[in-house]
Amino acid sequence: MTNIVVLVKQVPDTNAKIVVSGDRVDLSAVKKVMSPYDEFAVETALRHREAAGGEVTAMTLGGAGADKVLKDAKAIGVDHIVRIDSEAELDSNALQTALASALSQLGAEVVYCGKSAADSGAGSTGPGVAERMGWASVSNVISVAFEGGLSVVAPSEGGNAKISVNMPAVISCDKGDVKVRKPNVKGIMQAKKAQVDVKSVDIPASSVAIVAHTMPPAKPAGKSYEGGAAAAEVAQLLRDEANVI
Amino acid sequence: MTETIVIAEIAKGTIHTTTSELVTAALAMGGSPLVIVPCSDASIADAAASIQGASKVIAAKSDVFTHYDAAGWAAALDAVAPAGTILTAATPQSKDLAARLAARRSLSVVQDVVAIDGNQLTSPVYSGKAMQTVALSGPAVVSIRANVFDAAPSTGAAEVSVVDTTGNMATAVQEFMARASQRLDVAEANIIISGGRGMGSPDNFVHLEAIADTIGAAVGASRAAVDTWEAIPHSMQVGQTGKTVNPNLYIAVGISGAIQHLAGMRSSKYIVAINKDADAPIFQHADYGIVATWEEALPVLQSTLSGMMA
Ligand SMILES: Cc1cc2nc3c(=O)[nH]c(=O)nc-3n(C[C@H](O)[C@H](O)[C@H](O)COP(=O)(O)OP(=O)(O)OC[C@H]3O[C@@H](n4cnc5c(N)ncnc54)[C@H](O)[C@@H]3O)c2cc1C
Ligand SMILES: Nc1ncnc2c1ncn2[C@@H]1O[C@H](COP(=O)(O)O)[C@@H](O)[C@H]1O
Numbered sequence: 001m002t003n004i005v006v007l008v009k010q011v012p013d014t015n016a017k018i019v020v021s022g023d024r025v026d027l028s029a030v031k032k033v034m035s036p037y038d039e040f041a042v043e044t045a046l047r048h049r050e051a052a053g054g055e056v057t058a059m060t061l062g063g064a065g066a067d068k069v070l071k072d073a074k075a076i077g078v079d080h081i082v083r084i085d086s087e088a089e090l091d092s093n094a095l096q097t098a099l100a101s102a103l104s105q106l107g108a109e110v111v112y113c114g115k116s117a118a119d120s121g122a123g124s125t126g127p128g129v130a131e132r133m134g135w136a137s138v139s140n141v142i143s144v145a146f147e148g149g150l151s152v153v154a155p156s157e158g159g160n161a162k163i164s165v166n167m168p169a170v171i172s173c174d175k176g177d178v179k180v181r182k183p184n185v186k187g188i189m190q191a192k193k194a195q196v197d198v199k200s201v202d203i204p205a206s207s208v209a210i211v212a213h214t215m216p217p218a219k220p221a222g223k224s225y226e227g228g229a230a231a232a233e234v235a236q237l238l239r240d241e242a243n244v245i
Numbered sequence: 246m247t248e249t250i251v252i253a254e255i256a257k258g259t260i261h262t263t264t265s266e267l268v269t270a271a272l273a274m275g276g277s278p279l280v281i282v283p284c285s286d287a288s289i290a291d292a293a294a295s296i297q298g299a300s301k302v303i304a305a306k307s308d309v310f311t312h313y314d315a316a317g318w319a320a321a322l323d324a325v326a327p328a329g330t331i332l333t334a335a336t337p338q339s340k341d342l343a344a345r346l347a348a349r350r351s352l353s354v355v356q357d358v359v360a361i362d363g364n365q366l367t368s369p370v371y372s373g374k375a376m377q378t379v380a381l382s383g384p385a386v387v388s389i390r391a392n393v394f395d396a397a398p399s400t401g402a403a404e405v406s407v408v409d410t411t412g413n414m415a416t417a418v419q420e421f422m423a424r425a426s427q428r429l430d431v432a433e434a435n436i437i438i439s440g441g442r443g444m445g446s447p448d449n450f451v452h453l454e455a456i457a458d459t460i461g462a463a464v465g466a467s468r469a470a471v472d473t474w475e476a477i478p479h480s481m482q483v484g485q486t487g488k489t490v491n492p493n494l495y496i497a498v499g500i501s502g503a504i505q506h507l508a509g510m511r512s513s514k515y516i517v518a519i520n521k522d523a524d525a526p527i528f529q530h531a532d533y534g535i536v537a538t539w540e541e542a543l544p545v546l547q548s549t550l551s552g553m554m555a
Pocket of ligand 1: 503
């Protein structure tokens, strides 16, 4: 029986146009979804439960709007859904401290999360939470086996490595060869009724503050050519002008 | 003022050239950095001595550094590094290490930094659709994107000292699975040539491989190519749900340039696009756009590059 927790984050849909108004991104008109890699984390957590027994809790830190992603996780089969209530812009130290303290309260034995969130792109949370808990961690994992202790496959120089991991551990999941299950009608009904367990934990002050969001610098218009023969000129420019070959 | 510390980037058992870029970034943050080289054989650290701007080099020597383990590496480096702001490369492994090190010191980590202005750091967010500038109000751990800062020249002569260190490993490698091909992985390459659905068939990727072999590039793919053809593995996928790459040169062939593909490669220094459709969105991001079929363009590209490399 394993106490399994999966971390899920609500992010703007990856198709969404991001606009900056004033000096902040304006996400008011943007559809929000579960961060894509978190879907693999949820799937892996469910497979862990199926292999080893136990219960899966999906946890997020966010405002009430983030309940949506917890319900999405519930619809595909997690047992419990927990939200740490905070609307603040947290730096990684504050976020990870809050997550780690909630994980201790829950008695988590293994934690799955996404390799990086689609908004931050950081990939900091998994290893950071693990270090705060004094646990093992492996990031960018593409496959997990649960028999005879936890073992994972992750990229390593020149290929992949199969790695055995001491539990407790945090595993951050890349897209692997697993297919993510879809919710069925029963799951969707259950998710509708499910109660989110809202927790509050102490969150330290942030020491990294967002100053501004800006649009990426516009790329100067490139050179364009018609016809395959131009590839010769482009190859020459890559050497003489761009200095990259 | 507190110290700035650069953790040298190690690849294939030697110091990778991005380490010199990290020293430039550290100088931009306002301090002549101490360079720490994680190693099991201290002699590899000598190469860091010549990086101009490094104040001192420490070879942090431990068996822990033979294989990557986040917990063991963070503990062993934490024991050697003084207090201060720590810079690492923004490779997947070093970002993981950066996050571990920050957490170990109850600091914050700022990943993928592409610009530094005093204590203000800028990095891409929302898959590069916006930039975020943050201000540090104390020490932090910062990872720096490759190919953004100029490499510091190798005219220095810093003193190298060896310090033994150790940390508890929390994972153990059971087995390495080398890639079938000797070709570089997209995550490691400085030049990438990628094919999309426009390649028509996975067999046509041989034309991309031939060019890759000529110029020492990795071969990547769009998700449409990976999803459509079993012969194209997910490990080649660039984009939102594939790899994020930041090479000097990215050549997109038969790729339309969907937002999720751009998310993985738009920060490449130079982008070349080959596509038969002049309206393909990839052309808006290309430094050099060639409106042509790959059947027309690739043979010309191949022969010109072969001539140049000869
Ligand atoms: C959540 C999510 C995540 C995603 N993640 C990714 C990701 O990680 N990476 C990714 O790439 N996509 C991703 N996608 C998919 C993305 O939206 C596009 O569908 C995909 O990138 C299209 O691939 P493509 O450009 O190869 O194919 P297409 O869009 O079909 O484009 C093929 C192009 O080839 C050109 N062409 C055709 N024949 C020739 C020829 N003979 N010579 C030259 N050009 C030719 C055409 O003009 C066309 O522009 C994701 C989508 C979603 C919803
Ligand atoms: N606010 C949050 N609540 C829950 N999980 C989170 C949160 N932020 C990050 N995570 C988890 O950590 C992963 C990596 O996030 P990041 O470090 O921001 O790239 C995400 O894919 C989530 O699984």
